[in-house]
Amino acid sequence: MAGIRTVLLDRARGLPPEHQALIHPGWRRHLVPFGVVFALVALFVFALDRFGFTFARIFGGIEQLGWIIYFMVPPNAEGQFLFFARALGETVAIALLGTLIGAILAFPLSLLAARNVMTNRIVQFMSRRTFDAVRGIDTLIWALIYVNVVGLGPFAGVLAIASSDMAGFAKIFSEAMEATEGKASEGVRSTGGRRSAEIAFGLLPQVMPVLISQVLYFFESNTRSATIIGIVGAGGIGLYLSDTIRTGEWQQVSMLILMILVVVSVIDVISTRLRFAIIGKRG
Amino acid sequence: MTLEINSLTKIFGTAKALDAVTFSVPTGSLVGVIGRSGAGKSTLLRAINRLSDATSGQILFNGADVSAYKAADLLRWRARAAMVFQQFNLAGRLDVMTNVLLGRLSHVSTLRAALNLYSETDRAIATAALDLVDMADYAAQRAESLSGGQQQRVAIARALAQEPELILADEPVASLDPRNTRIVMDTLQRLNREFGITILVNLHSIDLARHYCDRLIGLQGGRMFFDGTAAQLTDGVVRDLYGMESGEAGVENNPLSAVQPVANMEMTK
Numbered sequence: 001m002a003g004i005r006t007v008l009l010d011r012a013r014g015l016p017p018e019h020q021a022l023i024h025p026g027w028r029r030h031l032v033p034f035g036v037v038f039a040l041v042a043l044f045v046f047a048l049d050r051f052g053f054t055f056a057r058i059f060g061g062i063e064q065l066g067w068i069i070y071f072m073v074p075p076n077a078e079g080q081f082l083f084f085a086r087a088l089g090e091t092v093a094i095a096l097l098g099t100l101i102g103a104i105l106a107f108p109l110s111l112l113a114a115r116n117v118m119t120n121r122i123v124q125f126m127s128r129r130t131f132d133a134v135r136g137i138d139t140l141i142w143a144l145i146y147v148n149v150v151g152l153g154p155f156a157g158v159l160a161i162a163s164s165d166m167a168g169f170a171k172i173f174s175e176a177m178e179a180t181e182g183k184a185s186e187g188v189r190s191t192g193g194r195r196s197a198e199i200a201f202g203l204l205p206q207v208m209p210v211l212i213s214q215v216l217y218f219f220e221s222n223t224r225s226a227t228i229i230g231i232v233g234a235g236g237i238g239l240y241l242s243d244t245i246r247t248g249e250w251q252q253v254s255m256l257i258l259m260i261l262v263v264v265s266v267i268d269v270i271s272t273r274l275r276f277a278i279i280g281k282r283g
Numbered sequence: 284m285t286l287e288i289n290s291l292t293k294i295f296g297t298a299k300a301l302d303a304v305t306f307s308v309p310t311g312s313l314v315g316v317i318g319r320s321g322a323g324k325s326t327l328l329r330a331i332n333r334l335s336d337a338t339s340g341q342i343l344f345n346g347a348d349v350s351a352y353k354a355a356d357l358l359r360w361r362a363r364a365a366m367v368f369q370q371f372n373l374a375g376r377l378d379v380m381t382n383v384l385l386g387r388l389s390h391v392s393t394l395r396a397a398l399n400l401y402s403e404t405d406r407a408i409a410t411a412a413l414d415l416v417d418m419a420d421y422a423a424q425r426a427e428s429l430s431g432g433q434q435q436r437v438a439i440a441r442a443l444a445q446e447p448e449l450i451l452a453d454e455p456v457a458s459l460d461p462r463n464t465r466i467v468m469d470t471l472q473r474l475n476r477e478f479g480i481t482i483l484v485n486l487h488s489i490d491l492a493r494h495y496c497d498r499l500i501g502l503q504g505g506r507m508f509f510d511g512t513a514a515q516l517t518d519g520v521v522r523d524l525y526g527m528e529s530g531e532a533g534v535e536n537n538p539l540s541a542v543q544p545v546a547n548m549e550m551t552k
Contacts, residue, residue, distance in 0.1 A: 004446045004478050011414060012407035019419045022380055023406040029399070 072254035080252065084240060088259055091236030092267070094154050094229075095222035098161025103215045105162070106169030113170055114177035116185075117199055128174070134167035139222075143229035154235030161222050161229075169214065176210040177203060209279035216271040223264055285309050286331070286449060286481060291340035293326050293505075300326040301337060302505040308498075310345075310448075313475040313482045315496030317489060319525055323505040324485040328451040331483070332364050333357055344449070362389035365442035367471075369454035371434040375427030379418065379437050382426050383409040386444030412440040416470055432463025439470055450474065452484040456491070468495050489521055 012023060077084055111117045113127040143160035150156050185202030193201070230238020237256060244252040286308045293301040301323045308314055316324045330337040333352070342349040344364075352360050365386070366372075373382045387405040388396055395401070401409075413419040416436040426434060435455060442450055452471060456464040472495055475482045486492045492499055493513040501509030501516075501524045508524055509516065521527075 004443065004480075005408065007478065008408045008411035008415070008443070009404070011411040015410060015414055015419070019410055019414060019422075022410045022413075022419070022422050023403055025406070 068250060071248075071250035074251065075255040075258050076251040077255045078249070078252055080240075081255075084237065084256060084259060087230070087237040087240055088263055090154050091226045091230060091238070092223055092263060094157040094161065094234075094236050095219060095226040097158045098226070099165055099215060099219045099222050101158065101162040102165030102218075103169050103211075105166045106173055107211075109166070109170040110173030110177065111199070113174035116178055116180070116182065117174075117203070128171070131167040131171045135164060135171060137164065139164045139225050140229055140232065143232050143234040147233050152233040152235075157226060157229050157234035157236060160234055161226065165218055165222070169218070172214050173207070173211055176207045176214075180206040212278050213275045216275050220264070220267055220271055223267055224260075227260055285343075285345070286483075287341075287343040288327075288331070289341040289343065291327070291330060291337045291342065293323070293330060293335075294338045299505045301330065301340075303340070304502070304505070304507055306500060306507065306510055308481060308483070310481050311475070311479045313472065313484070313495065313497050315492035315499045316483060316485045316502065317487075317492050317499055317524065318502035318508070322502040324502055325453050326505075327502065328366070328453045328483060328485060331449075332361055332366050332451050334361075334366070359389055362386075362445045363447055364449040364451055365445045365447035367435070367438050367442050367450060367452040367455045369457045371426075371431070371438045373426040373434055373438055373441070376425060378423055379413065379426055379429070380409060380422040382437055383413055383440045383444050386412070386441040389445070408446075409440070409444045412443040413437070415443065416440045430463075432459050432466060435459060435463070435467050436470065439467070439474070443474060447480055450480050450482045450484075452482065454485050454487065457487055464491070471495070489516070 015023075109127065109131070113124055113131060115124055118124040118127075139160050142163045143156060146156035146159045146163075150159065180203055182202075184206065185198045188198045188202040226236050227238045227241065230236035230240075231242040233239065237260065241253065241256050244250075244256065288304055288306050291301050291304045292299065304323070304327060316327065318324055326335075329335050331342055331349075333342075333349070337350070340350070344360075349360055349364075374385070381399075384396070384401055384405060387401060387409060391401060391405060410419060410422070413422060416439050418433060418436050418440060421429060421433065421437075426437060429437065439455075450471070455471065456467050459467060468491060471482055471484060474480050484492075484496070486496075493516065496513065498512060499509065499516055500507065501520070503524055503526075509520055
């Protein structure tokens with residue numbers, strides 16, 4: 001019996017011209033990919049040049065960075081530990097409240113924006129665009145605005161996180177809803193269930209794990225954001241961080257960074273456990 | 284020149300998916316593997332390809348210990364023992380030609396493959412394989428845009444492009460309608476006869492297994508339960524193999540059973 005290779009190569013020689021073309025595709029097909037890669041590299045080099053990117057500055061910076069790290073060791077709160085801890089607690093509280101309020105507000109709104117729930121195209125489209133607009137404004141900018149609206153302090157921080165997250169959640173929730181299979185909903189419809197029952201029993205059970213894990217993920221990432229918005233006066237540990245950096249108290253800075261790292265990793269561990277507990281191992 | 288399976292055992296947690304399975308297959312056979320869902324058919328084929336390794340036991344191919352292969356030898360073995368899957372397992376977003384060229388991966392560096400720089404020989408083999416399953420006209424289409432039967436033919440072309448010595452087909456027709464079932468089974472039979480490729484095929488349908496296979500191996504609860512020709516597979520053996528009550532024995536005479544006897548059995552329960 002002839003080998004597979006011999007038989008196939010023989011067969012290839014006898015193919016009609018349109019199939020022969022598959023064997024000899026020519027070099028032209030590489031033109032577009034090559035062009036795109038070339039253009040990206042050119043853009044990259046151009047941007048580096050425009051920003052005055054030189055190796056001299058990088059190496060100069062590394063030396064400076066080395067000094068800062070040297071001054072940071074060992075971390076030392078210098079008597080301020082309790083103030084730091086209280087502010088860090090405030091930061092976590094801001095993140096938790098902001099995330100929860102954002103998620104709670106986002107849930108009904110996401111129903112408006114999901115194509116398979118909201119059948120009115122205009123409402124669906126407009127709510128999606130509104131979320132995009134709100135989301136386009138970063139949490140930090142919301143914080144700057146709310147500090148002027150409700151004054152300095154954690155309340156402004158909570159509102160800032162809730163605002164930007166509400167839009168983010170609404171978009172993610174509605175996309176998760178659209179990605180569901182219609183089969184379960186169709187099953188509920190076939191039993192004579194109302195539209196509300198279709199959503200409650202056909203659609204929501206499918207998306208719940210996604211929604212919950214997204215909320216937990218946002219809480220983690222908001223704990224990090226909440227340290228930043230403190231810098232503009234919206235409460236939490238950010239204020240201490242910016243003050244100590246400004247005054248060059250590097251040992252306190254490293255203490256603050258260390259505390260943030262510990263809290264963020266603890267939250268990370270807890271939320272991973274929670275996520276698995278709620279949605280099962282293979283979410 | 285054979286495939287020898289020696290006391291192959293696979294344990295998932297506490298369950299034995301394969302329990303000391305032992306048999307040997309001479310080169311050029313077309314062997315059907317039958318049994319209930321969960322009997323270990325898929326586990327067996329996946330273990331032979333080394334997609335997921337058995338817990339203990341040995342796989343010998345032409346005397347070489349396949350179960351000990353590592354690294355490059357292992358990759359090479361997978362190419363030699365081509366798989367065909369129930370759900371086709373094509374890269375849906377890639378075009379048909381690229382999917383079939385994946386069958387040449389063991390001859391090409393990943394970088395060359397990623398840059399689509401296959402040699403003319405590789406392209407000729409892939410194109411001829413596509414032509415052989417009558418799918419060359421679809422070469423530029425995305426795999427996911429094809430029907431199930433067409434996707435399975437592309438998957439067979441990919442397997443053929445591997446220049447396999449063995450084809451392991453895991454329920455290749457379970458998702459297909461009767462017409463495509465015939466096309467796919469005929470194609471496998473043809474590869475077996477024209478190229479002398481040894482084929483192991485898992486089948487739900489006893490009728491298909493009887494019609495196409497020289498030899499049938501029946502698994503039950505991970506153990507060898509039957510090994511013989513289609514003629515030796517009596518209704519009584521089938522009844523025992525599938526654990527049916529005696530009242531359900533008429534299955535094979537029921538016209539509904541011609542395509543999917545297992546589904547039919549569940550209907551009569």
